[in-house]
Every structure is written in structure tokens, then in C-alpha cells.
Amino acid sequence: MTSTTLIKNGVVIDTEPEPVVLGQVDVRIEDGVLAEVGPGLTAGPGAEVIDATGRLVLPGFVDTHRHTWQAGIRAVTPDITFPGYLQRIIGELAPRHQAADVYAGNLAGALECLDAGITTLLDWSHIQLTPGHTDSAVRALRDSGIRGVFGYCYGGAPGGLDSETRRVREQLSGTSGDLVTMALAALGPEIAGEERALEEWRLAAELGLPVTAHLGGHGSESAARGLAFLESNGLLRTPTTFVHALHYTDEEFKRIAAAGGSVSVSPVDEMNLAIGYPVSGRARAAGIPTGLSADTVVCAPGDMFSQMRTAHLLERGRPDGAGLGFSTRDALRMATIEGAEVLGLGDAVGSLRPGKQADLIVLRTDTLGMAAAHDPIGAVVLNADTSAVETVMVGGRVVKSGGQLLHHDLATVLAALKESADNLARA
Known part of the structure; x- marks a missing residue:
């Protein structure tokens, strides 16, 4: 029996091929899949009807790179630079995490995403100290109800990369209906050296990741050397996302585009950690699919509204004036369909094209911060915040309604997170 949901009377924003306001139209969903977008759609017997009058309806946001496990150490280093991050977070706090801490952080972090309208998440998980840590991270993603790509970064004893990656790949084999799939989160030639990078990319190619x-x-020297290494060894035949990508020249970006690479930009974190000026406009100008990411909540906000606003501000404020063509529509595209393309999910999510998964959000406009907005897309990027997120759907399943997350006892989730945070601070 077909399950039907009809979202009626909302102002609908689609994002493919470019963001556009469709006006007051309806969205029909059948068995978790977008079936039709248009005016005057009928519900049919037994359909669930969501009245979106006075609301904006748009695709869910896509976060292309987040260290989700760090939700339990939020704002622990709000004014730190990158060397300090490596010392404090990776060197000191990460080793304190037990498997239970990873579960608490990943579950709370994924629910934070859903609460803020992020329906798809690349969990760049470099807390794989033991198989138990890994299994806890995956279980939390599954329990949250988010559409997740588990970015597995092996961090155990030397010699275990191959066997552990294969074990996790077996768990995340992409069976029908499983919202959590897998990518290989590589340390790469610039961090772990060329020998490890060869093993990472060749293993990913073999496993189809x-x-x-x-x-x-x-x-710039490290960037050029690493790119040349990847090219000379034919490793870019495997789909590769370049996270941050801050120090490539325009010519190097063209080579990345020609190889089919993508880019993930973390505009708040890249500026706060003083690692470089975000490359949103330069990467996109080269024809590279470029998505947005929160990166880490240890020193940055975790919502996509902040990322879109920051990307828009920094691109338009580039000292050479070259970013003045960057628009709020560009920012929204990066947060939706372009982010989905970065993750290889452009045919599944990121827009309201019929046949895609029904991952979408409904935003309130009956607030002083959103009322009387003449350009709905501009309002989403420049005015909305997490309080506007009223309804969230993943695969047609409502996970937030009336401004409240469903399916989880948040008091229990938050109590576990607080206990973890207290333990980590004492350790």
C-alpha cells in the first residue's frame, strides 16, 4: 500500500539546476520519494497532509564534512588557531574518548544537524581508536535517523588499515533502505605521507568507495606536491573531495576539475583557525562542485545558516572585488544540490526533482526576523536561523515537526552528552 504525504500551500524553493522560487505550490511524496511538485495537488484517501501556509519549503541542507564526534567538546577552544587545535583536540582530548563518548557525541551531533535542517551529513570520523569506537560512531548515525556518509579514517595500530576498512565496508554495504553509507576519509599525502596515501586511495578504489x-x-608548496603525487599515481580516478583546498592556484583548480574532483569549504572554521581564506568562488569558477561544511563545533557553529552567511559575506568581501558576483542563490546551491553532488548523492537528494528522496525542510516566516521578506532565497541565507526550522523530513519520514525533534528522548540524549563532557574534562 502506497504511503502518501502532501505538503500544501507553502512557498516552494527548488535548487536544480539553479535555486528558484516556484511560488505557492504543493509537494506530493509517495513512499518516501518526491512524486510531484505543482499547484493544486490532491491528497487522496489516507494521505497525510502538512499545511505549509506561510512557510518556505525547500530541500534539506547537506553538510559535506563534519567531525561529528566532537559535539561533547563544543566551544572548548573558541579562539584557537590550527596548531593549537592539533595539540588540544587531536593530541589531548581525542585520546580521552571512550566508545561511549563517541556514541554520545555522534548521536547528539547528528540530531543537532537534523534540528537545524541538515538532512545529509558526511561524518568525517577520525576517532577510530578501536573497533568499538568505530561501531559506536556508526550505530549513533543509524540511531539518529539522518542520511549519513560515514567517512572512515583509520586511527588504530599500524597495519590495520586494510582489515578494519574492509570490516566497516561490510557493515555499510549500501543495502536498500540503509540511510548510512561509507566513504574513506584519508589522511592523505600532506598529513600521513605518500606510502599511507597510496594504500588509502588504492583500497578505496578496490572497495568502490x-x-x-x-x-x-x-x-602552497605542500598543496602542489600533494596534487602532483595524486595525479602521477592515477589516484584521482577515484572520486575525491578536497577538504579546505585553501592553497591551490587557479591552474591547479582546473586540474582538479578535469579529474572530477570536488571541494568542501568550511568558511567559519577556515577563518577562525587562521588556515586560509575560503575558496568558494575560485573553486566554483573552475567548474568544481563545491559544498559547505561546519567542520567542528569546538570553535565554530554547527548550523548551515551560519555557513551560508559566512560564505556569502567572505566571497562578496574579497579584497580584490572578484567575489561581488557571488549571490545568496550561490550560497543556497552550495548548501543543497551542490553539496549533494560533492558527496556523490546528486541523483538522490539536494533538490525537489521528482524521483529523488524526500529530504526536505519547512521554515517558518511568521517571526520578526523572517516576516515580510521580499526574496525568499535571500531570507533563507541572510535572515533565517535554526529557530525557523519547523519541519524536517528524511526519506519522507518526518523527524521534526512543530519545531520539535521526534523519535528521541532529548533529555536522555543531553544527559548522556553532559556526562561524557564532564568525564572528558576531568580525564
């Missing part, structure tokens, strides 16, 4: 790696964030 995309790669996501922090590349181009450690200076």
Missing part, C-alpha cells in the same frame, strides 16, 4: 581528504590546507 569515494575518498574525502584534507588537501591543500598546509601551504
